[in-house]
Amino acid sequence: MLKRWDHYLPSEKLQCRVYKRVPPQVRGQVWLRLLNIDQVKARNAGKYQEMKEAALVSSRDIMQIDLDINWTFRSHSMFWDRYGVRQRALFHVLAAYSVYDTEEGYCQGTSEIAAIVLMFLPEEDASWALAQLMTDDRHAMHGFFVPGFQKLLRFQAHHERVLERALPDLRKHMDEEQMSTGIYTPKWFLQCFLGRIPFSLTLKLWDAYILDGARVLTATGSAS
Numbered sequence: 001m002l003k004r005w006d007h008y009l010p011s012e013k014l015q016c017r018v019y020k021r022v023p024p025q026v027r028g029q030v031w032l033r034l035l036n037i038d039q040v041k042a043r044n045a046g047k048y049q050e051m052k053e054a055a056l057v058s059s060r061d062i063m064q065i066d067l068d069i070n071w072t073f074r075s076h077s078m079f080w081d082r083y084g085v086r087q088r089a090l091f092h093v094l095a096a097y098s099v100y101d102t103e104e105g106y107c108q109g110t111s112e113i114a115a116i117v118l119m120f121l122p123e124e125d126a127s128w129a130l131a132q133l134m135t136d137d138r139h140a141m142h143g144f145f146v147p148g149f150q151k152l153l154r155f156q157a158h159h160e161r162v163l164e165r166a167l168p169d170l171r172k173h174m175d176e177e178q179m180s181t182g183i184y185t186p187k188w189f190l191q192c193f194l195g196r197i198p199f200s201l202t203l204k205l206w207d208a209y210i211l212d213g214a215r216v217l218t219a220t221g222s223a224s
Helices: 012-020 024-034 037-043 047-058 062-069 085-100 110-118 123-135 150-166 168-176 185-190 199-212 214-223
Strands: none
Touching: 012 199, 024 037, 024 123, 024 199, 037 123, 047 085, 047 123, 062 085, 062 110, 085 110, 085 123, 110 123, 150 168, 150 185, 199 214
């Protein structure tokens, strides 16, 4: 399929295989193609290095980024070492994005998103993958993090309607116990379940999310 990507991309067969699970040895290649990273890099040749350098001079978020990366995926071997290779790459990706998207800058929560793509992509590719996840129409994660969190509120409202319609007894019990959906849904939707399910299942879900975008979140929230 990778050798005949243009042939398989729109096919149901590719979708079925991605939903089954992308083999870990080719996950980076698949994510890179699904997010159109090569095309984005070609349109922005040299820009990543420029953003890294600009961030060190002008980003207001550098200190917070440096603090947060030390707590990002610390149970994963790639991010164990303070200022190790992957921690430094994560710092560069987040710093560059903070000047790429000046409306959002850096928001706590994006570090885990950047980290999971860094597990399978080299630094510059991971930087553009983060930009694609935030800004392309299929994923549009930017809307979760801008001031007001309007997209998060819409997804939470959808989840509550699903509870009322599909699981009324559970919803009644939650109301009796004063259990708000706002307690658990932010981490579901802001980061597509990162840190909320076993890691092997996280990767399987992210394969589907990279392919299909936000509709995976609403479908998963509905199934839950």
